[in-house]
Amino acid sequence: MLNFLIRRILLAILTLFAVSVLTFLMFFALPRDPATAMCPKNCDAARLERVRDELGLNDPKYLQYLHYVQGIFAGRDLGASQGGHCDAPCLGYSYVNSEPVTETFGRVIPVTLSIVVPASILWLTVGIGLGMLSALRLGTVFDRLAIGLSLTGASLQLYFVGGVLLLTFVYTLKVLPYPRYTSILDNPWDWATALILPWCALAVLFSAVYARLSRAQMLETLSEDYVRTAEAKGLRRRTVVRRHALRAAITPLVTTAGVEVGAALGGTVITETTFGLRGLGRTAIDAVKDGDLPTIMGTVLIAAAFIVAANLVVDVLYTIIDPRVRLR
């Protein structure tokens, strides 16, 4: 188990390393000069040269990369126009926001987490519940309804669902305020009422995906020999489902949940745009439009780290849930 963990963590670090080199190369080794793109409007030649110098663009490429990595782990000294010293998890300085990238992130990451975490709990519960129930009631009206709903849900667009939800609950029924982020620490009620529509929009789409998957998985498990054996030895249906089928059916879904983290992050970008919330996704998109390279790069790295970590957690969970994988 320990062996497996160490190997898995090393692989995760290697992947992150590859992603960071890749992003770095794409942003800083492209033929065009990143300084021109990053320099504020009405940039004269002297200013451009200063920006180039402060960004370290005159250094060799590998040295630039090393400095960037050094910034992440040990902090680094940036030029005077970039706010001087930049503390340990340093992702560079954004000329567009006139602050270190990490400071922007500190503000927007809580927003994104407030959207993703409750929403994923919602869609996992609803999706897996719906799928399992419809598999147990194969061919009934409930099952047909669930299939129909999940097919519809999986073909809907997040922003369209968001628009319809806004139109119904905010503009027509006026039961909810227009989503505006409040910290859960300041006012949990405002936090929840503001974010319930984004949660629902995400849940409509993702629970449809999970309902389909878990239904197929449960049907397959129910046709396994050991389930038939359990039934044959006279166990009650409920015990068979709980003890034998459920655990086996959920295991592959854990893997899916890990793989889908990337998709969920993508979904969050769209949700934030639809509901006008300033999270990581919205920040990334604005950075793309403003050509704010340090912020874009930071976003990619954080997203990749998040996905790699999620996959790691999933792999470890897998060994715990699935008795066959344990102690390999």
Add this chain to the structure above:
Amino acid sequence: MSVVPLDAERVEQDEPPARDDEAIAARSLGQAVWRRLRRDRTALVSGIVSALLIVVALAAPLIELGYGIDPQDSFKDDLDRYGMPYGVAGGVSGTHWFGIEPGLGRDLFIQMVYGMRTSLGIAFAAAIVTTTLGVLTGIVSGYLGGWVDGIINWITDVALALPFLIFTLALIRPLELAFYGPREAVPGWFRVIVLIGLFAAFGWTATARLVRGQVLSLREREFIEAARATGARTSRILFKELLPNLWAPIIVVFSLSIPAYITSEAALSFLGIGMLEPTPDFGRTIFRSLNYLQTDPAYVFFPGVTIFVLVLAFNLFGDAVRDALDPKSMTR
């Protein structure tokens, strides 16, 4: 949610096939599949709708001719002084079937017709490129094994770890900067190529994984051994022996990737990093329409329902094709 290019799980997922006790007759694979598709009511309806929508996209200029309105025509006279269309449901009338875009005054119906063209054009191109790439790498890595397989596998792992949407939105700007200056205008065709290229760069992995898995089991079979024993060249084994046995999973992947790319393209355009004005596009239209949610809900409704019908039809048809090609029930 299909902001990812393709769900690998979805391709392999199978529904329990309905029993069908027909007299056994000799039928080719193609005939059997065609027969089953025709008998499946969902497949029939979704197939017809998908085909119709493809025809709409192909015949957009003809429709424009019959409809009599150009996508860039502006009907400012039909807007009030706040830029809102007169009449009910966003100005729906005999001349403007889906109403008029508030502010811009363009006809929404012809925008949707040409939007279908943008959407399907990019989706089909991306699906063809990614499937080809995925099949090639999958076959090579599965058949050759060894260090080639190891490297391709690792690249696949890394590519799968990258968040598609976030990476795409991060890449679009630097890619443009590589070819155009920071203040230069980027032509529309360049965006099309960049989008297809990015879809290809991220989308081939799922196909490659699937094909590799199939090849791993196929390469141990007798007919491959026989080909090798008779001294066939590797390229012959790959493309003349292995490939013909892979067409079922390839078609399934291809047909399910179309709706996935439609969704992804629309999502990118919605976020403002896909297709640019003046190319008509669903995602961008919906993004713009959200500002008029309160004043002109029909403006959100028409493009939203259009893209829903488009994605649903292709999703249902893709599922039907997968069920019809299911090897477990292939003999029927």
